[in-house]
Amino acid sequence: GAKAADDFAVNPPENVRGFQPRIDAAEIYVDNVDLAPPGDPKESAFITELRPGFKYAEDRPRFQTQIDYTFQYLLYSNSSGRDQSYHTLAAYANGEVLPDLFYIRADAGAAQVVLNPTQPSTLDTVVNGTGNLINGYTGSISPYLQKHVGDTVALVEYTRGFVTYRGTENGGFETATGANITGSQNSRVRASWGTDEKSLTRFSWNVSYDHQVADYGDEAPTFRYSEALLTLGYGVTRQLRLIAEGGPAVIPQADPLKRAGTLFRTVWGSYVAILQAEADTPPAVLRDPSGAL
Numbered sequence: 001g002a003k004a005a006d007d008f009a010v011n012p013p014e015n016v017r018g019f020q021p022r023i024d025a026a027e028i029y030v031d032n033v034d035l036a037p038p039g040d041p042k043e044s045a046f047i048t049e050l051r052p053g054f055k056y057a058e059d060r061p062r063f064q065t066q067i068d069y070t071f072q073y074l075l076y077s078n079s080s081g082r083d084q085s086y087h088t089l090a091a092y093a094n095g096e097v098l099p100d101l102f103y104i105r106a107d108a109g110a111a112q113v114v115l116n117p118t119q120p121s122t123l124d125t126v127v128n129g130t131g132n133l134i135n136g137y138t139g140s141i142s143p144y145l146q147k148h149v150g151d152t153v154a155l156v157e158y159t160r161g162f163v164t165y166r167g168t169e170n171g172g173f174e175t176a177t178g179a180n181i182t183g184s185q186n187s188r189v190r191a192s193w194g195t196d197e198k199s200l201t202r203f204s205w206n207v208s209y210d211h212q213v214a215d216y217g218d219e220a221p222t223f224r225y226s227e228a229l230l231t232l233g234y235g236v237t238r239q240l241r242l243i244a245e246g247g248p249a250v251i252p253q254a255d256p257l258k259r260a261g262t263l264f265r266t267v268w269g270s271y272v273a274i275l276q277a278e279a280d281t282p283p284a285v286l287r288d289p290s291g292a293l
Helices: 256-265
Strands: 018-030 045-060 063-076 084-098 102-114 133-149 152-166 183-195 203-215 223-235 241-246 272-275 284-287
Touching: 084 133
Parallel strands: none
Antiparallel strands: 018 045, 045 063, 063 084, 084 102, 102 133, 133 152, 152 183, 183 203, 203 223, 223 241, 272 284
16 A cells, blocks of 8 residues: 555645735646547647635644645636536644643545546546546544643543545545445544653653544445554664554454555555455555545
């Protein structure tokens, strides 16, 4: 599996304060809008691209928020039926309700997902005239307790989130196995205690527990994952730190969808998985911005 760059990850704008609107426009020539393979007839087109958007950031002692939104509209010169619109969003807000104890964080994102992985497509929206991309949206809210104790910090966090897809008649996307995924309801419980990263000593430690669930309703099996982890660190120099970690994980392995979901521990937010199937069936290509399948 390989991580898909910029997919649903919340990467808020840097060095921005207040509201900053923007708009870009371009005229683009594409010589193969259908992504036809070599040897097949190709169709070219001029595309007018409009990209209005804005950035907003606020940084107060007990509240921080950052938003980066872009609306992309593509108008094809040879066929208005190809015209497409896409949304890209990376946003979060974090508030300190009780100092050094109780916080609430909210995250939201939007990006594009390949509708049918068995058909020609690319995540480059400009050169993709096949209509094989849809908008996907994700959101979550996370109340959490965080307390500093000496040079350590303790954390208990609960996250409730969702993933939904828009832009197709059936309201979702189809995997190579024929499953239609319209979205999921996700929950996560995370707890940890260890050395504060802001005051790392030569020796550092951390113990953590992570439990996640993604519920797809009747569209796919519910995914569950649990892990307990011990992490030890030793600072050799100011620039070099040795890290060792280990612990038990409970990972369902019976179903390919569940095996793909195991990728989400380190790439929560986006990934692509290609799963080997039986000899007489094609491999499954799966992608879910919730970080779980």
